[in-house]
Amino acid sequence: MVVLRLFRRLEERIFNVQQKTAEGVQTARDAVLRGGIIVMTAVVVIWISVFLYAAFYYAYMPNISHVRPVHLKFESCTYEKGICSYPSAHVQLTKKQQLLMVGQPYKVNLHLEMPESPTNRELGMFMVCTDLRDRDGVLVENACRSAMLHYRSSLLHILTTLTFSPMMILGSAEEKQNIVLEMFANFEEDQSHPVTEVYVEIQSHFVELYSATVMINAHLSGLRYIMFHWPILSAILGISTNLFFIALICVLSYLHFIAEDEILDDDFIFEKGEEEVDEEEDDDYKDEKSNTDLSSDTSSQGDTSMLEEIPKRKKEEGSSTAAATLRVEMIT
Numbered sequence: 001m002v003v004l005r006l007f008r009r010l011e012e013r014i015f016n017v018q019q020k021t022a023e024g025v026q027t028a029r030d031a032v033l034r035g036g037i038i039v040m041t042a043v044v045v046i047w048i049s050v051f052l053y054a055a056f057y058y059a060y061m062p063n064i065s066h067v068r069p070v071h072l073k074f075e076s077c078t079y080e081k082g083i084c085s086y087p088s089a090h091v092q093l094t095k096k097q098q099l100l101m102v103g104q105p106y107k108v109n110l111h112l113e114m115p116e117s118p119t120n121r122e123l124g125m126f127m128v129c130t131d132l133r134d135r136d137g138v139l140v141e142n143a144c145r146s147a148m149l150h151y152r153s154s155l156l157h158i159l160t161t162l163t164f165s166p167m168m169i170l171g172s173a174e175e176k177q178n179i180v181l182e183m184f185a186n187f188e189e190d191q192s193h194p195v196t197e198v199y200v201e202i203q204s205h206f207v208e209l210y211s212a213t214v215m216i217n218a219h220l221s222g223l224r225y226i227m228f229h230w231p232i233l234s235a236i237l238g239i240s241t242n243l244f245f246i247a248l249i250c251v252l253s254y255l256h257f258i259a260e261d262e263i264l265d266d267d268f269i270f271e272k273g274e275e276e277v278d279e280e281e282d283d284d285y286k287d288e289k290s291n292t293d294l295s296s297d298t299s300s301q302g303d304t305s306m307l308e309e310i311p312k313r314k315k316e317e318g319s320s321t322a323a324a325t326l327r328v329e330m331i332t
Contacts, residue, residue: 041250045243045246045247045250046239046243048242048246049239049242049243049246050239050242052242053235053238053239053242056238057227057238060223060224060227061224061227061228062100062101062104062218062224063218064217064218064220064228065215065216065217065218066093066099066100066215066216067213067214067215067216068091068092068093068198068213068214068215069091069211069212069213069214070089070091070110070200070211070212070213070214071089072087072088072089072200072202072209072212073087073088073089074086074087074088082205082206083205083206084205085205086201086202086203086204086205087201087202087204087207087209088199088200088201088202089199089200089201089212090197090198090199091197091198091199091200091214092196092197093195093196093197093198093216094196095196096196097135097194097196098189098191098194098196099194099195099196100189100194100195100216101189101218102188102189102190102191103188103189104188104189104218104219104224105186105187105188105218105219105221106184106186106187106188106189106216106217106218106219107182107184107185107186107187107216107217107218107219108130108132108182108183108184108187108198108214108215108216109180109181109182109183109214109215109216109217110128110130110145110180110181110183110200110212110213110214110215111178111179111180111181111212111213111214111215112128112147112178112179112180112181112209112212113176113177113178113179113209113210113211113212113213114149114176114177114178114179114207114208114209114210115174115175115176115208115210116149116152116157116175116176116177117208119206119208120149120207120208121149123148123149123204123206123207124148125146125147125148126146126147126148126202126203126204126207127144127145127146127147127202127203127204128144128145128146128147128181128183128200128201128202128203129142129143129144129200129201129203130142130143130144130183130184130198130199130200130201131198131199132184132187132195132197132198133195133196133197133198133199134193134194134195134196134197135194135196135197137197138193140190140193140195141184141187141195143183143184145181145182145183147179147181148179149177149179150177161175176210186219198214200212200214
């Protein structure tokens with residue numbers, strides 16, 4: 001008996017240890033699963049926040065600058081030096097439907113690289129005209145600006161040449177000036193007529209140029225200015241804001257689901273209790289019905305017995321009256 005008790009206690013302890021081990025493993029699995037779900041949710045939320053900010057930045061921020069080379073063409077003279085027509089060029093900005101962002105102001109500048117030659121010095125002022133047209137050739141904007149080389153005296157020219165002569169000999173410096181003409185200071189794109197082509201014309205037969213370039217720069221202001229000049233700070237604030245709102249939505253959704261589960265459980269328990277009460281009421285109703293049925297049966301049986309006794313009584317009374325009449329007749 002003692003040995004059996006020892007074996008039973010040993011078996012109970014082993015069973016308790018196994019049960020506790022299984023419970024510990026299950027709790028560890030649940031903890032690892034919950035931790036993995038939390039980590040995955042956090043990673044997904046972070047990536048969604050980054051993607052939303054990147055999509056907003058791409059959709060909201062315009063391209064800062066568009067640079068296109070200007071290839072001037074003209075008609076050369078047959079019997080004289082120089083050119084016999086105004087230098088002009090057709091610049092295609094894009095082959096797509098639209099290049100510039102609607103509602104964003106732009107600055108359109110024309111860069112002229114001109115040598116400091118005697119011809120350009122003696123040229124003085126000249127006019128430069130620019131036309132902005134859409135794909136169908138409709139004129140959207142037109143502007144003309146005057147230009148000339150910056151004046152430098154002969155003494156300053158000699159000193160500059162002597163100072164930069166080593167670099168000029170090596171080819172790292174040249175005697176030229178870069179003239180920047182602001183053709184449009186605050187141009188905004190028209191959605192019905194998007195600009196796709198630029199026409200440039202220099203109204204002078206004697207101008208000499210190395211090259212020309214059209215540069216379109218976006219004039220940023222407000223939020224776009226902050227996002228462009230402080231990109232890291234803007235990215236941190238934007239991603240943090242997205243994280244806050246997405247995390248808030250996730251937490252509220254989780255609480256909403258938990259509340260729904262609790263309401264469903266309460267409804268289930270309440271319905272179960274109602275069913276039990278209904279079953280008890282049905283049982284009571286059946287018992288009462290059975291009792292009433294028994295009483296009704298007994299009452300019906302009594303009623304039937306009483307109904308059966310009535311004709312018997314009537315027969316007995318009839319027989320008694322008949323006997324009395326016979327006795328009276330006999331006496332008489």
